[in-house]
Amino acid sequence: MSVHITTLDDRVRLRQDDSSPLSTQEYFVNMGPQHPSTHGVLRLVLKLDGETVREVIPVLGYIHRGIEKMGEHQSYRQFVHLSDRLDYLSALINNWAVSMTIEKAANIELNDRIQVIRTLMAELQRIQSHQLWWGVFGMDLGAFTPFLYGFRDREIIADIFEETVGARLTMNYIQPGGLMYDIHPGFVKRVKAFLQYFKPKLAEYETLLSGNVILQERLRGVGRMDGQTALSIGATGPVLRASGVPLDLRKSEAYGSYGKVAFDVVIGKNGDCWDRYWVRLEEMRQSMKIVEQLIDNIPEGKHMVMKPAVKIKLPEGCYYNQVETARGILGVYIVSDGKESPYRIHLRTPNFNNLWAITETAANWRLGDLVAILSSLDVVVPDIDR
Amino acid sequence: MMQATDKQENPTRSGLVTAPELKRHGFFRNVFSGIKSLLEGMKVTFHYLSHPSTVVTQQYPENRATLKMMERYRALLTMIHDENGLHKCTGCQICHDNCPNASINVVTRSNPVSGKKELDRYIWRMDSCTFCNLCVQVCPFGVLKMDGSFEGAVYDRRLFVFTLNHYAGPAAGLLAKVADPEERKKMIEPRDRYSGPVPLNGQELAGVKALKKAESGCCGGSGGCCSDSQGSQGSKEMK
Numbered sequence: 263m264s265v266h267i268t269t270l271d272d273r274v275r276l277r278q279d280d281s282s283p284l285s286t287q288e289y290f291v292n293m294g295p296q297h298p299s300t301h302g303v304l305r306l307v308l309k310l311d312g313e314t315v316r317e318v319i320p321v322l323g324y325i326h327r328g329i330e331k332m333g334e335h336q337s338y339r340q341f342v343h344l345s346d347r348l349d350y351l352s353a354l355i356n357n358w359a360v361s362m363t364i365e366k367a368a369n370i371e372l373n374d375r376i377q378v379i380r381t382l383m384a385e386l387q388r389i390q391s392h393q394l395w396w397g398v399f400g401m402d403l404g405a406f407t408p409f410l411y412g413f414r415d416r417e418i419i420a421d422i423f424e425e426t427v428g429a430r431l432t433m434n435y436i437q438p439g440g441l442m443y444d445i446h447p448g449f450v451k452r453v454k455a456f457l458q459y460f461k462p463k464l465a466e467y468e469t470l471l472s473g474n475v476i477l478q479e480r481l482r483g484v485g486r487m488d489g490q491t492a493l494s495i496g497a498t499g500p501v502l503r504a505s506g507v508p509l510d511l512r513k514s515e516a517y518g519s520y521g522k523v524a525f526d527v528v529i530g531k532n533g534d535c536w537d538r539y540w541v542r543l544e545e546m547r548q549s550m551k552i553v554e555q556l557i558d559n560i561p562e563g564k565h566m567v568m569k570p571a572v573k574i575k576l577p578e579g580c581y582y583n584q585v586e587t588a589r590g591i592l593g594v595y596i597v598s599d600g601k602e603s604p605y606r607i608h609l610r611t612p613n614f615n616n617l618w619a620i621t622e623t624a625a626n627w628r629l630g631d632l633v634a635i636l637s638s639l640d641v642v643v644p645d646i647d648r
Numbered sequence: 649m650m651q652a653t654d655k656q657e658n659p660t661r662s663g664l665v666t667a668p669e670l671k672r673h674g675f676f677r678n679v680f681s682g683i684k685s686l687l688e689g690m691k692v693t694f695h696y697l698s699h700p701s702t703v704v705t706q707q708y709p710e711n712r713a714t715l716k717m718m719e720r721y722r723a724l725l726t727m728i729h730d731e732n733g734l735h736k737c738t739g740c741q742i743c744h745d746n747c748p749n750a751s752i753n754v755v756t757r758s759n760p761v762s763g764k765k766e767l768d769r770y771i772w773r774m775d776s777c778t779f780c781n782l783c784v785q786v787c788p789f790g791v792l793k794m795d796g797s798f799e800g801a802v803y804d805r806r807l808f809v810f811t812l813n814h815y816a817g818p819a820a821g822l823l824a825k826v827a828d829p830e831e832r833k834k835m836i837e838p839r840d841r842y843s844g845p846v847p848l849n850g851q852e853l854a855g856v857k858a859l860k861k862a863e864s865g866c867c868g869g870s871g872g873c874c875s876d877s878q879g880s881q882g883s884k885e886m887k
């Protein structure tokens with residue numbers, strides 16, 4: 263395999279073919295870094311022919327904060343709070359990924375209560391993340407109402423988190439050795455109320471958006487990607503599953519309490535925008551199923567198996583662990599030299615790879631479809647740059 | 649524990665749900681089902697339009713009196729002072745060492761009477777704090793807590809750096825052992841929110857006048873964030 267490296271400068275040099283007076287002219291347009299439908303500071307350089315997208319070149323780095331480098335100067339316990347700032351809509355799952363890597367490396371045994379609460383939190387977070395995506399997706403396609411509905415329902419989960427975690431976005435709740443707090447006494451009641459509330463709302467989502475003929479026409483067949491391509495660019499999560507590859511770490515690795523609950527892996531058939539849309543909607547249903555099975559069966563036990571101020575040192579070596587966030591596989595790679603802070607931390611973030619699907623899927627679609635495709639990939643930009 | 653039946657039946661079941669195929673029909677059927685789908689969507693929105701009870705928008709700041717954050721909500725780091733205005737901080741600096749952002753500076757002094765090391769100033773930089781809650785967790789004496797006062801906006805960034813303790817002196821437990829009230833008085837020295845040796849802690853900057861010491865009443869007792877008085881004070885000082 264040979265790697266061909268080009269710079270942005272090379273790629274935006276136009277080779278104009280002026281031989282015929284009828285030949286059209288291709289041109290470049292920047293979409294972003296400040297653009298409402300790139301959901302953050304993502305810059306896409308588009309090669310356009312009229313309104314048809316010929317090529318998409320993602321340009322990154324506008325929200326690079328050097329989280330991996332910062333990790334080298336923080337203790338393991340401190341690093342967890344930086345993972346909130348990767349994919350902030352999966353903050354709790356990111357916390358879990360980092361904590362689990364540290365726990366496996368340091369051989370910290372957890373009790374069932376911690377595992378069940380972690381699983382519950384992760385699933386609530388997944389629902390919340392998909393709710394937000396659903397609203398934003400609707401907005402990107404020109405329907406503002408779903409945005410409001412998505413945020414309205416998201417608020418209820420945010421309240422659940424606020425009560426137990428004390429934060430609404432940057433959680434830092436799941437820590438090496440357990441959880442920052444035990445669940446609030448009102449947690450179970452609130453979650454049950456949410457389940458009861460959200461089920462009819464999900465049906466409403468279907469009527470409002472999924473059944474809408476305009477939405478269907480804008481999604482059907484648009485931005486197709488087959489499973490082979492998806493795998494080759496390293497796409498994970500709903501993007502990969504929509505292309506028909508049933509890879510879900512919750513099923514295949516069964517970490518946490520996922521081995522004890524029944525749920526289905528949701529896959530698509532064609533890998534188009536519609537499948538990506540539908541996979542996420544159905545995943546909300548599956549997540550609710552998981553929450554339902556666990557919420558009445560939270561075992562007794564301590565919420566933390568370590569003292570909060572105890573310094574964690576990992577034995578020398580390399581450790582890798584991955585979990586399924588709302589957007590795909592988050593891998594945490596730690597190189598330890600036996601000191602209190604890691605020698606090197608690398609994060610394999612789902613959005614970085616998922617973004618590259620845009621180069622495969624958006625070519626030869628119209629500019630308006632590009633927005634739909636980008637939105638269906640559900641990228642969170644701070645996770646790409648980290 | 650999970651129910652045994654769940655455990656045996658389900659883990660191996662690798663169920664797959666596949667997305668439904670969207671079908672195209674004849675022209676007329678498409679037109680009618682399309683219109684129907686749009687009307688159904690509109691029915692949902694009209695339902696909300698005609699039912700004011702479903703409105704969830706909160707009228708902030710009109711609802712300030714009733715707006716309560718949850719008890720664990722992390723918005724403002726506070727040092728717990730008991731009814732006598734005493735805190736339990738020993739100045740051990742564990743929180744200082746554990747803060748990932750160096751947002752805490754625990755300045756210690758030796759007591760003018762007993763000569764023991766104790767807390768002088770507990771300086772918190774709200775501007776660089778990420779509200780990770782580690783400081784609250786690691787304090788061995790439970791001195792700190794996160795308060796839900798979220799209205800922290802100010803007009804002058806220097807107001808984000810402030811002192812949390814109300815006095816410099818020994819912790820409540822040690823002070824209780826001193827019987828003589830005169831001696832007790834000598835051991836402690838009041839501290840207010842904005843004054844001190846740290847740059848930005850209300851100090852003079854090039855072209856900006858030093859902040860006035862906070863009037864008593866502003867956070868004197870509760871330690872809560874009184875953004876109004878701070879804000880107006882800050883903006884006046886800027887001019």
Ligand code: SF4
Pocket residue numbers: 725746747748749750751752776777778779780781782783784
């Ligand atoms: S909450 Fe975290 S960042 Fe803020 S002062 Fe405490 S330890 Fe530091």
Ligand code: SF4
Pocket residue numbers: 736737738739740741742743744754786787788789790791792
């Ligand atoms: S707040 Fe707690 S940890 Fe920090 S210096 Fe005081 S006693 Fe020590």
